[in-house]
Amino acid sequence: xxxxxxxxxxxxxxxxxxxxxxxxxxxxxxxxxxxxxxxxxxxxxxxxxxxxxxxxxxxxxxxxxxxxxxxxxxxxxxxxxxxxxxxxxxxxxxxxxxxxxxxxxxxxxxxxxxxxxxxxxxxxxxxxxxxxxxxxxxxxxxxxxxxxxxxxxxxxxxxxxxxxxxxxxxxxxxxxxxxxxxxxxxxxxxxxxxxxxxxxxxxxxxxxxxxxxxxxxxxxxxxxxxxxxxxxxxxxxxxxxxxxxxxxxxxxxxxxxxxxxxxxxxxxxxxxxxxxxxxxxxxxxxxxxxxxxxxxxxxxxxxxxxxxxxxxxxxxxxxxxxxxxxxxxxxxxxxxxxxxxxxxxxxxxxxxxxxxxxxxxxxxxxxxxxxxxxxxxx
Amino acid sequence: xxxxxxxxxxxxxxxxxxxxxxxxxxxxxxxxxxxxxxxxxxxxxxxxxxxxxxxxxxxxxxxxxxxxxxxxxxxxxxxxxxxxxxxxxxxxxxxxxxxxxxxxxxxxxxxxxxxxxxxxxxxxxxxxxxxxxxxxxxxxxxxxxxxxxxxxxxxxxxxxxxxxxxxxxxxxxxxxxxxxxxxxxxxxxxxxxxxxxxxxxxxxxxxxxxxxxxxxxxxxxxxxxxxxxxxxxxxxxxxxxxxxxxxxxxxxxxxxxxxxxxxxxxxxxxxxxxxxxxxxxxxxxxxxxxxxxxxxxxxxxxxxxxxxxxxxxxxxxxxxxxxxxxxxxxxxxxxxxxxxxxxxxxxxxxxxxxxxxxxxxxxxxxxxxxxxxxxxxxxxxxx
Numbered sequence: 040x041x042x043x044x045x046x047x048x049x050x051x052x053x054x055x056x057x058x059x060x061x062x063x064x065x066x067x068x069x070x071x072x073x074x075x076x077x078x079x080x081x082x083x084x085x086x087x088x089x090x091x092x093x094x095x096x097x098x099x100x101x102x103x104x105x106x107x108x109x110x111x112x113x114x115x116x117x118x119x120x121x122x123x124x125x126x127x128x129x130x131x132x133x134x135x136x137x138x139x140x141x142x143x144x145x146x147x148x149x150x151x152x153x154x155x156x157x158x159x160x161x162x163x164x165x166x167x168x169x170x171x172x173x174x175x176x177x178x179x180x181x182x183x184x185x186x187x188x189x190x191x192x193x194x195x196x197x198x199x200x201x202x203x204x205x206x207x208x209x210x211x212x213x214x215x216x217x218x219x220x221x222x223x224x225x226x227x228x229x230x231x232x233x234x235x236x237x238x239x240x241x242x243x244x245x246x247x248x249x250x251x252x253x254x255x256x257x258x259x260x261x262x263x264x265x266x267x268x269x270x271x272x273x274x275x276x277x278x279x280x281x282x283x284x285x286x287x288x289x290x291x292x293x294x295x296x297x298x299x300x301x302x303x304x305x306x307x308x309x310x311x312x313x314x315x316x317x318x319x320x321x322x323x324x325x326x327x328x329x330x331x332x333x334x335x336x337x338x339x340x341x342x343x344x345x346x347x348x349x350x351x352x353x354x355x356x357x358x359x360x361x362x363x364x365x366x367x368x369x370x371x372x373x374x375x376x377x378x379x380x381x382x383x384x385x386x387x388x389x390x391x392x393x394x395x396x397x398x399x400x401x402x403x404x405x406x407x408x409x410x411x412x413x414x415x416x417x
Numbered sequence: 418x419x420x421x422x423x424x425x426x427x428x429x430x431x432x433x434x435x436x437x438x439x440x441x442x443x444x445x446x447x448x449x450x451x452x453x454x455x456x457x458x459x460x461x462x463x464x465x466x467x468x469x470x471x472x473x474x475x476x477x478x479x480x481x482x483x484x485x486x487x488x489x490x491x492x493x494x495x496x497x498x499x500x501x502x503x504x505x506x507x508x509x510x511x512x513x514x515x516x517x518x519x520x521x522x523x524x525x526x527x528x529x530x531x532x533x534x535x536x537x538x539x540x541x542x543x544x545x546x547x548x549x550x551x552x553x554x555x556x557x558x559x560x561x562x563x564x565x566x567x568x569x570x571x572x573x574x575x576x577x578x579x580x581x582x583x584x585x586x587x588x589x590x591x592x593x594x595x596x597x598x599x600x601x602x603x604x605x606x607x608x609x610x611x612x613x614x615x616x617x618x619x620x621x622x623x624x625x626x627x628x629x630x631x632x633x634x635x636x637x638x639x640x641x642x643x644x645x646x647x648x649x650x651x652x653x654x655x656x657x658x659x660x661x662x663x664x665x666x667x668x669x670x671x672x673x674x675x676x677x678x679x680x681x682x683x684x685x686x687x688x689x690x691x692x693x694x695x696x697x698x699x700x701x702x703x704x705x706x707x708x709x710x711x712x713x714x715x716x717x718x719x720x721x722x723x724x725x726x727x728x729x730x731x732x733x734x735x736x737x738x739x740x741x742x743x744x745x746x747x748x749x750x751x752x753x754x755x756x757x758x759x760x761x762x763x764x765x766x767x768x769x770x771x772x773x774x775x776x777x778x779x780x781x782x783x784x785x786x787x788x789x790x791x792x793x794x795x796x797x798x799x800x
Contacts, residue, residue: 045519137518
């Protein structure tokens, strides 16, 4: 299995709306259309150049069956090939990469959006649990993440204060990211004092759902070379899903590790060669677990990145904790990584060349998708 | 780009209600049959695509995360692709690109719906815009009735033309061991059945079914390792039409015509009526089969009533349509689009049993979903 014989695929443009706790004055179609238009603006491409659209969204969050059907016009999909991946947008990007790599298309839009402010997020997760065994005992995102965090803290002699530190670092970074709307950066004591949702996790240690939309423009090499001097090449992709039975899951995010290993192997690169990382975790503990599974720290040692100030390249955007547009979070990570590699983010380290990008989905991150991308410098 | 081969197919014996299995059990049944057909085990599979109808049908969100264990796919990439009624086909398309794009060598695509467990038309009604449309939504039937009525008014197509589709498909379904509707009806029976949303009457409507289907896809150069009877996907596309496009036609399925142009170009089809040996269509109501004849170029625009009346699309006609019985024989919605592809593969490899079209080598498999605005087509051949 390799990309051998298939076409290289590049990210050539991207756009996001601002991520807000509530986009009360905009409908889904307004957010999607704004992101599509902004992604194409100045890209050298227009909607007529787009061969296909792959979108990601949730019927449950949208309160609407086949919700892609109602958004086709806003997505620019009229009379184009279109498919919906009902998982985080990074899986939609994986589909789009495959389509271009096959040689059957040149340019595709990958679209993800979220409007959890209009939805019951708790129900969105609760209804993922099987109806016979796990749902009746009340398994949901918060309880599962709490159990996961307890186990992680215990295994590595960490404390809730460590999780608060990770949370504060994320919000501080997000405060310099103009696409994330936030009031103020909480202090460690404020994080610890916020309401307990599932011990040891307080509300502030959980990812904050936000509204908005994100679009990536993918292209094959001939188009990429025509429209940009700095294509961000998709070097490797890996994905893996764990058991639905929470009690049977590996405590160390083993499937995330598998997904990452597949992505690094495809890219012919290692974790040590990554300049930037963008991860999607729904709790501060899961963020540490993800960094370790991606090979960026030894098991139990991801906290040292923060303690020793070596976290500049880790979720420089703020990551998923301050802004978690459910179903779009991973695609936002890819968008942030591309913009950082293009030098469009002031917070990004200079001369960054490669990034590892991560998405997770399901209760307590049952499924993982990892991209390895590399910018070509002019 | 390497060609993609179907090396294993499987489907359940579709029923009105499967009380003996839950959703993971149903999914596993079809997957195991496809794997056995390809002489493979789950450990040989690189990636899994799950497809099912809207999650409101069964009230389990992201159900691929539930069925992963029953599939034995823990640790593998598993993703769910959805697209309303055409979702099974859309899933196959996603798997097709994983192979064609070099992301996986062997992909299992499994599609299902267990419609006995949910409120079907109420779930479908939530497709309509919450601000404009949902207050008068009546499932998908009201919209489909308007679609057909427009064709009756404009083209002079009668209720009888659609009734002939029902008679033909139910007659074919009797030969298909996987179909669960086994009844003989006449044109008169259909015309006299109870009107539900005129001109749609009870017998114009397919059954509600529990069922699943699966295919194993691989690269052409690997296919020979697994089977002597691969079926090759020579072209495949799934196209959209914005539901609020002002120029949207009620007379012709433009996204299907668009998909047909793309697929025919890729697969060298210039005269579909003459070249195809067999066609499998996903007809959510009888009237849609007629409109698809035209969008696929099996007859001139407006010529569908004449085509069905001629008997050409019956078994023994020159262009048999739905030897399986189509959705009239079994309609597990999320699987229905993939069943069309499974049936097309069985036909071109001569493995369709009693409903085999003799000597079939080239088949079309069509699908549709959404608000009649998502339409797909694949061309499948034995060589």
